[in-house]
Structure formats: structure tokens, C-alpha cells
Amino acid sequence: MNRPFTFINSAMSADGKISTRERKQVRISGDIDFDRMDELRASSDAIMVGVGTVLADDPSLTVKSQSRRDVRKSAGFDEDPVRIVVDSKARTPLDADIFKKGTGMRIVAISSSAPKGKVDALSEKATIITAGDEKVDLALLMGQLSSMGIQRLMVEGGATLNWGLLSNGLVDEVFSFIGNIFIGGNSSPTLVDGEGFLKGDLLPLELISSETMEEGVLLKWKVLNK
Ligand SMILES: NC(=O)C1=CN([C@@H]2O[C@H](COP(=O)(O)OP(=O)(O)OC[C@H]3O[C@@H](n4cnc5c(N)ncnc54)[C@H](O)[C@@H]3O)[C@@H](O)[C@H]2O)C=CC1
């Protein structure tokens, strides 16, 4: 099956949490890391998040640097990459920032169980892709994105989507910034939530690079999919 080259970018606390137990976005990394994230966005064909992240953080997922926007435009691309929400039940708010801010194509990926009225309303703002019955079939979705010409896909979480992609063997690399705070809490989301892998079936990684950045560490991992 064809699929885009896919990487996750995430920031987590020293204890592996990506936000607090009330799912409120916290600033884990600093300006240098956000600028690195912006560069990754600008170099990608598309950026994907789960609807949990849209509901919690309402990100715009736009490229922030004007010079990077100009480079994309002069190369014939939209200034912002395609922005994709994985949203089985079509819960994305119609006034979400991904619709209000930036330029270019937005995609909401739904399952066939999503309520029709809401899907119709979302279709005025985004291209709708239906994949799967109860929840989005991520492998099917990746094939469809590939056939639309999306070759390089950046995933910005959250915890549930990261698990869905990693457990289906759909991720090639992971950038993980580890910041100098503890968040704690057994219900705070981690980099990878979901059911988790079993002892005999863990997902191995190869460390590509590690560097100190501001008050934390940036790790780059290659995922050794079977
Ligand atoms: N520190 C960081 O780098 C980041 C932190 N976050 C945090 O993550 C939290 C949100 O994470 P979650 O609640 O886990 O939501 P999520 O963003 O992972 O979205 C989960 C949703 O994705 C949809 N989905 C559809 N099909 C799926 C499938 N096959 N597999 C997996 N998901 C599927 C479902 O509708 C599900 O409810 C927020 O607290 C946010 O602040 C989010 C992004 C980056």
C-alpha cells in the first residue's frame, strides 16, 4: 500500500506527558523548538491532528514565518500545507481556527458513522474523506492521501492518534522534545496512549540523533516497523 512518508512531532514533559489531566495545552518547549516545528511544517505537504487536539488546543496549524510562507508560495505551493483532522464522528467545531486562519486545503477525515447534518456543514469548509465504519481506518486514509499527492506528512498528535498510527505501522520517524518539567497524573495524555503494546510485541526504535535544546533535549527516532 502506498502511503506518505510520515513523522510525528511532539513535545513532552520529563515524565512523558504531552498535556495536563484537564487536557489543557501547556508550553513544554521554547521559542527555538517552536521555530523548528514551524520549519517542519513548511517542509511538509500536509499536517495531521486528531480531533481531540482540535477540541483541546484549537491549533491553526499554519506556517508562522513569513519568509517560509514566501518560499512555499514562490515554489507554487499554498503558503500553508494541507491541514487534516482525523475525526470519526465529525466533532470538529465549524469555527475551529484551522478554518478561520491560513490558506489552502483543509481535510476532515470521518467514518461512515458520522452524523450527516454535521458532515454536510463541515463539507462547506473542508474536503471530506470517508474511511472506515465506526472509526477512521487510518491505513485506508493514508492510501487516499498518497493518491492525492501528499508525500510528506507531519503528525502533531495527540496521544490517541499517535497510538493509532504507530500501532498500525504507519509512522516512519518521531521527533520528541523532552522538556524540563514534570506534569504527572495517571490520566494526563502521554506521547502514545491507546491500548499500548504487549510485552512480546513492543515497537522498536532506532535513535537517529539527540541534541540539547534550550532547557530540554530533542530526540529523533526512526520507527522500525515490521
Ligand atoms: N505537547 C504536544 O506536542 C501536543 C499535545 N497535544 C495534547 O494531546 C491531547 C489530545 O490528545 P487526545 O485526547 O488523545 O486526542 P487526539 O488528538 O489524539 O484525537 C483523538 C481522536 O482522533 C480520532 N480518531 C479517528 N480515528 C482514529 C483512529 N483510527 N485512531 C486514533 N484516533 C482516531 C478520534 O475521533 C479520537 O477521538 C490534548 O491535551 C493536547 O493538548 C496535542 C498535540 C501536540
Ligand SMILES: Nc1nc(O)c(N)c(N[C@@H]2O[C@H](COP(=O)(O)O)[C@@H](O)[C@H]2O)n1
Ligand atoms: N511542539 C510543541 N511544543 C509545545 O510545548 C506544545 N505545547 C505543543 N503543542 C502543539 O503546538 C501546536 C500549536 O499550533 P498553532 O500554533 O496553533 O499553529 C498544536 O498542535 C499544539 O497541540 N507543541
